[in-house]
Amino acid sequence: MDGVASLAVQLGPSARVLGPLIGLPEPILYGIASGVALLIGSLLGVVWSPSDRLMGALLAFAGGALVTAAAYELIERAFQVGGQWLVAGSLMAGAIIFAGADFAFKEFTSGEGESRWSLLASVTLDGVPENAALGIVLLGSSGAGLALVAAFFASNFPQALGGTEAMLEDGYGTWKTVGGWFVVAVVVGGSVWAGNVLFAGTGAAVLAGLRAFAGGAILASLADEVFPDAYEDVSSLTAVATALGFLMTHLLK
Template sequence: MLLTVIVVGAVSAALIIGAVWGIYGKLSGRTEGFMVALAGGALMVSAILELIEPATKNAPLGWVLGSVFLGALVFVGMDVLVKKKWGSDSGGGLLAAITLDGIPENLALGVALIGASPMAVAALSGSIFLSNLPEAAGGAKEMAGNKRKKKGSLLLWIATALILSIAALAGNLLLKDTSPEILAYIRGFAGGAVIASLAIEVFPKAFKKDSYYTGLAAALGVILAIFLSSFSK
């Protein structure tokens, strides 16, 4: 349990560190785009190797792949609901949008912590950490640029980090005694949601910030994630 708390806390802390960096430090658009693409490449590989592929060993392939698609479908639907219908100009809407973006990764982390090897957890948590850092930095920087109070923006990211930490820990505890087959479907669902979030939120943002260099950054992220995953074999 202590290891779970430490891992979840460290990953969520990246949101706060990134927010501080974006609000009070210097972050160029190109640096942000490169880091986002790097993290996106690493996170996609981790979602496949640490979530989807292991799930196929404990449940029928067709049902696991169906859960992957369902995860993507649910994330896309929720993203449309929050950002298109509710908007993100108000504090509540903004908090909901930020939290929604972080749910797939934290769900994935909470599930991966159940029965996964230390190196598999390290590969996934490292990828999520890399993803959270530039995302929070860029988001917090934009909030400050829109004349939001710096303190209020930072508090918003702290609240998001706390919400996502609690969600990951609660999910981990509630699913601990779940049967391997059901857990496999949940892993697939989380993996599909992560992939959808990368396609909608991460790679388009990275390309907008850093243009074609994001292709190289994403490839480096893939290489990094595969290298880390090789230690868990």
């Protein structure tokens, strides 16, 4: 286990070298890595329909991964830099604002059904603040963001996989469905670059507050969306998958 942990730690600096080697800035490279999970999930969803139990396990894995990423990469690091009241207030603001926006969105699209275009908008609503936070993490020297992008990949993939199946069942064509996910992937992946550029030069306290805000939004999305779907069909597989997701991002942080 020590060897695995050591290898995972070494991946952070390697990721920093990879971007310049292939001619891409690091925020764009991480944005591609985050967004491509949506494309892979949508393309795979065209030809494959996973069982409900497997989908639950994939979502549980994503939930465990996001819990670790939010706790260690965002919230803990924010408390190390910012004041307790600032970080605590930002965390709660992120959770309350996300929950309120998500509630309003569901009320507005209640007649559309989650399998329609409202699903794409919902994934975008989740993904933009999360990936903007990844861009903010890349501004600091305390972490390379590898744990975050791995957690986002684990979360985006099953959402696109299950969403594609639902959209095809609703009568959307293959190209229309995959094209919609491509647009979402560009917007979500581009948020990494946007967060990195827009907040460059911002003070450490402000960045800490933004990290905590994003962490609160992620925790709210887990409670509101990810875990309820993951544990709709509870099994030992979903329990183990949650622990595996937690372990993965812990080793990569």
